[in-house]
Amino acid sequence: MRILVTGGTGQVGRALQRLAPPGYSIVAPGSDRCDVTDFDAFIRLVADEQPDVIVHAGAMTDVDGCERDPERAFRINATGTQHVAAAAQQFGAALVYLSTNYVFDGEAAEPYHEFAERRPINVYGRSKLAGEEAVRAIAPRHYIVRTAMVYDETGRNFVNTMLRAAAERPSLTVVADQRGNPTYAGDLAAGIYRLIEQPAYGTYHLVNEGSASWYEWATEIFRLAEIETRVEPIPAAEWHRAARPPANGVLANTAAAALGITLPPWQDALARCLARRAALQPA
Ligand SMILES: NC(=O)c1ccc[n+]([C@@H]2O[C@H](COP(=O)([O-])OP(=O)(O)OC[C@H]3O[C@@H](n4cnc5c(N)ncnc54)[C@H](OP(=O)(O)O)[C@@H]3O)[C@@H](O)[C@H]2O)c1
Numbered sequence: 001m002r003i004l005v006t007g008g009t010g011q012v013g014r015a016l017q018r019l020a021p022p023g024y025s026i027v028a029p030g031s032d033r034c035d036v037t038d039f040d041a042f043i044r045l046v047a048d049e050q051p052d053v054i055v056h057a058g059a060m061t062d063v064d065g066c067e068r069d070p071e072r073a074f075r076i077n078a079t080g081t082q083h084v085a086a087a088a089q090q091f092g093a094a095l096v097y098l099s100t101n102y103v104f105d106g107e108a109a110e111p112y113h114e115f116a117e118r119r120p121i122n123v124y125g126r127s128k129l130a131g132e133e134a135v136r137a138i139a140p141r142h143y144i145v146r147t148a149m150v151y152d153e154t155g156r157n158f159v160n161t162m163l164r165a166a167a168e169r170p171s172l173t174v175v176a177d178q179r180g181n182p183t184y185a186g187d188l189a190a191g192i193y194r195l196i197e198q199p200a201y202g203t204y205h206l207v208n209e210g211s212a213s214w215y216e217w218a219t220e221i222f223r224l225a226e227i228e229t230r231v232e233p234i235p236a237a238e239w240h241r242a243a244r245p246p247a248n249g250v251l252a253n254t255a256a257a258a259l260g261i262t263l264p265p266w267q268d269a270l271a272r273c274l275a276r277r278a279a280l281q282p283a
Pocket residue numbers: 006007008009010011012013030031032034035036037056057058059060061062076080098099100101128146147148149150151155156
């Protein structure tokens with residue numbers, strides 16, 4: 001199985017390389033060698049690699065940055081995805097497109113299932129939804145994999161931000177009225193590999209089980225890392241940022257679960273990530 005991963009330097013791209021099953025050959029360049037906004041260059045790369053599957057994990061993921069620069073957000077997340085879908089279709093590769101819980105408005109009382117109405121409330125969500133539409137229109141052999149709150153040991157993510165902040169400040173305020181599913185990139189990558197074993201094309205939610213607010217997530221990070229820091233819950237209205245995330249960003253995995261694919265509880269995943277992070281730190 002030959003797999004081409006876009007966004008190979010990102011959290012999901014790195015996890016896909018680290019966890020590739022035996023017999024899989026993975027090519028996973030970063031945006032310097034694989035810029036999805038450059039259609040001709042991307043077509044040449046796919047022609048050279050002849051992948052069986054393209055996992056499109058590359059994206060502009062800075063949610064506030066997207067709000068400030070919508071043109072760039074849509075160029076990468078929407079038009080870039082259109083390019084990837086066209087190349088996958090032209091060269092007969094199946095396509096995995098990483099999408100997001102931010103395609104939903106967050107107003108629902110329940111977790112969002114795969115076919116809930118999509119109504120993004122920020123530029124990032126709108127640009128990723130446009131990517132979903134391109135994939136559906138162009139590449140019939142697709143898996144749209146929505147995920148949420150992704151983190152790993154080393155990336156630019158909430159876990160590392162909290163641990164850095166705790167080292168610098170005696171107390172922190174963290175938003176308590178926005179929820180999602182904290183999802184470990186390693187578990188997500190393992191779920192993607194299980195999914196693509198079957199030609200069950202469609203839309204999936206792959207997230208660690210359970211949900212948390214940013215505040216609950218931070219509290220669990222400090223408990224597991226045995227760090228004593230005062231964490232105060234605040235409403236999102238008191239945390240000023242360019243983009244508004246959905247209040248309820250919780251995804252329900254029903255479609256992948258029907259295939260027997262669920263990810264472990266988020267607290268278990270966080271404990272494994274923190275243990276691996278500690279092992280990677282220089283002594
Ligand atoms: N992170 C989350 O919380 C989250 C939540 C839901 C969904 N997702 C989705 O999951 C996917 C993977 O996220 P992640 O956390 O691994 O992201 P990440 O760590 O921020 O990495 C993003 C990757 O995209 C690459 N990239 C940026 N611009 C590109 C371009 N023009 N062409 C090709 N690649 C480009 C980056 O390359 P450089 O390093 O070279 O810039 C990097 O490798 C994304 O599609 C994201 O939308 C993420």
